[in-house]
Amino acid sequence: MQRKAARVKQTKRVAMAAALAGVMAGLGMGAPVGTGSTGAALARNLFAPRLYVNDQAISEYEIQQRVMFMKVLRAPGNLQEEAVKELISDRLRMSEAKRLGVKATAEEVTAGMTEFAGRANLTAEQLVAELQKVGIAPETFRDFVTAGVVWRKIVRDRFRGQVSVSEADIDKALEATARPRALRVLMSELVIPAEPGKEDAALALATRLSGEIKTEGAFAAAARSYSAAPTAANGGRLDWLSLSNLPPSIAGQILGLGPGDTSAPVEVPGAVVLFQLRDVARDTTAEPVKVSVEWAEYLIPDDAAEVARLKGTIRTCNELNREARGLPADRLTITKAPMSEVPKDVALELGKLDLGEMSSALTRSGYRRLIMLCGRQQVMDPEPTRDQVRDQVMNQKLSGLAEGYLAELRAAAFIREP
Incomplete structure (x- = not known):
């Protein structure tokens, strides 16, 4: 401990x-640049x-x-x-x-x-x-x-003087802040790998599929053909997720979809992702909350047997911590952060996990990245003032300009x- x-x-x-x-x-x-000729040349370069x-x-x-x-x-x-x-x-x-x-x-x-x-x-x-x-x-x-x-x-x-924020803009922003946290969504995913140097091709494929897919069946078929996610064999279908468990930028896109709609491409490190919304469950009694997560990331050689062993035997982050004993410090990191600050690729995996579950979908430099959810906590924030929301909306409008x-x-x- x-x-x-x-x-x-x-x-x-x-x-x-x-x-x-x-x-x-x-x-x-x-090492520091030396004082000899090699060091001087390196410094000049x-x-x-x-x-x-x-x-x-x-x-x-x-x-x-x-x-x-x-x-x-x-x-x-x-x-x-x-x-x-x-x-x-x-x-x-x-x-x-x-x-x-x-x-x-x-x-x-x-x-x-x-x-x-x-x-x-x-x-x-x-x-x-x-x-x-x-x-x-x-x-x-x-x-x-x-x-x-x-x-x-x-x-x-x-x-x-060129950008104004109306009272209606503020009302809409306040509603959008609360609604995502009162929703659960049923959706499917399609994860297209974007290898170094091939990012444009992956984005082009995702853009084409986003425009072509009109039905759940078509999305499922595309997921089986193109998706690199473990859900590909199941047509990309995910179980019910709380929208608050997803990164805010992605939750915002999902919120704008109707059942059966496919999202625009979402770029994450190493991939481009499409989502299709299948159903929405509303909870009108839910309070606006933010989510803080604690997760472990364990780097291991990309070996399917070792991944299966760890998934079959490790049930808590404490057990994963003991597994990593004696290894270099960077092989296992345990991080706690608001969901809004979690890298998108990790956040997507965490959104699918329950406490103690582990994902092996991500890789890095030849290593398999095992992501385990150690904890998830809802954080009640004071409701923002209208002046604070006005500043946020103003900044959003100014960003595009x-x-x-x-x-x-x-x-x-x-x-x-x-």
Whole structure:
């Protein structure tokens, strides 16, 4: 029990350190740059420009730092490519801020860092210290936050007066906040693998199927043909699920479907997923709640016999903890978080599990990821005020305008390699 408690308390820090240590090793950054000729050459290569955004350089060092930082955030996709895209976007944001004379004060940046670190139940100083332990510079975190702070200020100034939030908008948002947690849904899933380099093909297939499937029979046939989920043989059919057990972004899509409808493609790490709603059960007496989950993720060699053994013998997370005794710390992590903060691929598996059940549908780098539900708790939150909801709706509306604004800046930019 002590070992489990320590894991729960430290899981985010342990996962952060282990993940970054692996990334650093893969990047050849396991030791400090030396003072000899090899070390000097490596230093020159690291700080040499990798590409230019207009007249501003992005160095190899910045890209490696962002890759490691994104690994901490469990970002999906090709992290090298995504890091470059994000750094280009940050350069464009900061360039536009300079052109407009918009600056972030020290207090605003500190507040942004504190808010971000709070998602991991850390102070800003604690998060910076944890990042430094594995080679991520404080400037990497600060620059990331600063770009976000100035961009929010720019967007609000640019679109002030163009976006309004009506009382009807607030009423609709409040209703949507409560309704998903008062529903159980009966649905089917179709999980299309999206291997590295084949993401576009997977998305295209999912988009085509989403438009073609009109009946439960057609969805079941497509699931048997294309789905990589264990439910494929059963036509993708799932048992009744509480909508509150699903990630909010996916629950929102399900909520918009009618019985027999198929969702738009939902992208998760390593896959694209379609859902078909078969039935809805309403509970008009249910109180609005949020769900917090505790889960274990155990990495084992991708061996069907070992997966079957563990599924047949392990019944609790304590037993899984004993099974992992003596293994490296990153092989088993136990995490507790609000459902809204759980990675989508893990959240989808947890939504299907009861306490003590285990999923083996996910993989990572040749390992099978065993996901076990250790606990699920409904958290009663104070009902948000209308002013809070107004801000949320405003931010949602501004988000779409901000993406278009950034796309315009990107289209006008001159981006080149040295």
